[in-house]
Amino acid sequence: MKRTIAIFTLIFLVAALAGQQQERPANLSGKPQAEIAGIPCQMEELTSPQFAEAVELSGGVCVIPIGIIEKHATHLPLGTDLFEARASVIRAAEKEYAVVFPPYYVGQIFEAMHQPGTIAYSNDLMWQMLEETCRELSRNGLKKIVLFNGHGGSTYFLNYFCQSQLAARKDYIVVLFQGGPDEAMDRQISSLKKSKLDGHAGEEETSMMYLIRPDLVDTEAMGKESGLNQGRLNAMPHAFAGIHWYARYPNHFAGDVLQTNRELGELLITRDAVQLAELIRYLKNNSTIEELHKEFYNRAEYPLKNN
Numbered sequence: 001m002k003r004t005i006a007i008f009t010l011i012f013l014v015a016a017l018a019g020q021q022q023e024r025p026a027n028l029s030g031k032p033q034a035e036i037a038g039i040p041c042q043m044e045e046l047t048s049p050q051f052a053e054a055v056e057l058s059g060g061v062c063v064i065p066i067g068i069i070e071k072h073a074t075h076l077p078l079g080t081d082l083f084e085a086r087a088s089v090i091r092a093a094e095k096e097y098a099v100v101f102p103p104y105y106v107g108q109i110f111e112a113m114h115q116p117g118t119i120a121y122s123n124d125l126m127w128q129m130l131e132e133t134c135r136e137l138s139r140n141g142l143k144k145i146v147l148f149n150g151h152g153g154s155t156y157f158l159n160y161f162c163q164s165q166l167a168a169r170k171d172y173i174v175v176l177f178q179g180g181p182d183e184a185m186d187r188q189i190s191s192l193k194k195s196k197l198d199g200h201a202g203e204e205e206t207s208m209m210y211l212i213r214p215d216l217v218d219t220e221a222m223g224k225e226s227g228l229n230q231g232r233l234n235a236m237p238h239a240f241a242g243i244h245w246y247a248r249y250p251n252h253f254a255g256d257v258l259q260t261n262r263e264l265g266e267l268l269i270t271r272d273a274v275q276l277a278e279l280i281r282y283l284k285n286n287s288t289i290e291e292l293h294k295e296f297y298n299r300a301e302y303p304l305k306n307n
């Protein structure tokens with residue numbers, strides 16, 4: 001056992017020495033990198049000279065937490081997804097420095113247009129906004145862009161946006177964060193949960209908002225409308241339609257039991273933050289994805305020559 005630990009320590013030291021040139025600054029104190037550098041990670045808080053430093057310190061990694069403005073049942077604010085996404089991303093960037101893009105809430109939300117307060121931009125604008133945001137970040141030296149999605153309705157759009165990056169050569173890369181299982185934290189999370197049905201504005205989102213901004217959770221308005229699946233298209237077999245969500249959850253609430261559990265909120269935010277910090281670290285210290293893009297673009301330009 002001890003020998004295994006010694007071998008792992010040795011491997012770690014060799015790896016750390018090899019990566020030293022890229023990892024800035026050498027973080028031996030265990031303090032967040034941003035604290036050592038003395039500069040914020042949120043782009044809107046940086047001065048222009050600090051921004052140049054931030055680009056260096058981040059290794060060119062920028063995360064865009066993507067929210068939406070839409071109804072979250074009767075008790076949560078319209079910007080819930082934005083608050084949640086930003087909480088996880090800022091926490092991750094404090095662990096492993098990256099630039100965090102300012103509040104961004106342009107995404108796919110046509111299915112909530114019947115509810116007050118929904119801001120549903122057109123497809124063209126959604127696409128162009130993200131495309132130009134990435135291009136502008138790249139022009140400013142942030143060449144590794146991570147999209148962090150806080151809103152389920154934007155999932156297909158963001159996956160397709162990532163696929164479309166291959167359509168033409170670019171001098172930056174875009175990846176979409178995808179959280180995975182964390183055995184220990186997942187166990188704690190399920191032990192705290194009371195609901196059987198938990199989705200949009202449900203137990204998890206309510207607990208996260210209660211942790212982030214308890215003043216914005218209207219606890220008296222909890223459960224004023226039904227969050228149960230109304231299954232109004234259940235009889236339609238083998239199909240997906242845009243109206244499916246509306247058929248199930250017309251109140252823009254999917255949940256059976258609600259609770260404001262800070263501990264649950266904390267675990268959910270932390271799980272994503274830990275995994276996102278791992279992704280940021282990988283992108284800072286590894287250039288495989290850039291090399292693969294270059295190789296791909298070269299071959300795609302002359303498919304007959306290079307195959």
Ligand SMILES: [Zn+2]
Binds near residue numbers: 072080151200201
């Ligand atoms: Zn939400």
